[in-house]
Amino acid sequence: MEPLLCFPDPFPPELALALERAGYPWKAVARPEHAETDEPEDGWAGAVVSAIADRAAAFALCRLVRAREVPLRPVLLAVEADQLADLELREDQFDDFLVLPASPDELHARLTHLFWRTGRGLRPELIEYGPLVLNLETYQAAVAGRALDLTYMEYELLRFLAARPGKVFTRETLLSRVWGYEYYGGARTVDVHVRRLRAKMGEEHAHLIATVRSVGYRFGQGTWAP
Secondary structure (H helix, E strand, C coil): CCCEEEECCCCCHHHHHHHHHHCCCEEECCCCCHHHHCCCCCCCCEEEEECCCCHHHHHHHHHHHHCCCCCCCCEEEEEEHHHHHHHCCCHHHCCEEEEECCCHHHHHHHHHHHHHHCCCCCCCCEEEECCEEEECCCCEEEECCEECCCCHHHHHHHHHHHCCCCCEEEHHHHHHHHHCCCCCCCCHHHHHHHHHHHHHHCCCCHHHEEEECCCEEEECCCCCCC
8 A cells, every 4th residue: 555645744643653553654744745746656545634733734735635637535634623613614625534632543444434435445446537447356447337358467557557647657667567577578568558458448538548759658647747
């Protein structure tokens, strides 16, 4: 599992201990903009944001991760009782809130529920992007409700790309990350599999895998960062 984005740094000890006891990997950032610059290669699993020390910065971080092309979910906001009134006009910036002090069991229960709501936990783990749905438990894929008949490596390539929308990968990176470092096939292997995936998704959805000239491939729309 990718780490949870936590704010601020240093992260409140009682929340850090609760996450560690529940087995959630996490990484704290000191400023809202560090949610982008410090993001792991595979992305964040979600976020736990404490508004206790710096309320304005906490909400700024929530706005930032929600404004992404693919908004970060789930976001759990930790507040004190006297901050509840601040939440009424900001409900679109988080998925749930936790009133401190709270027990480790309550934090764990709220995160478990949030991950269930976003396709983890008791529900099958899914990757959803526009018309595409991948079931990570059954290795099934569908586009616009139509099942795709994929080979194992076609599915693995599509899963890797769809789990990281907007990111550009070179053919060499895809070979090492999808086929494995021990694989000695050439870059043409990636091109062949992309061509087959596009054909199976159909002309209407082939654009989901975009070619980035002289670089490699990207799934979904890219974001402009000046």
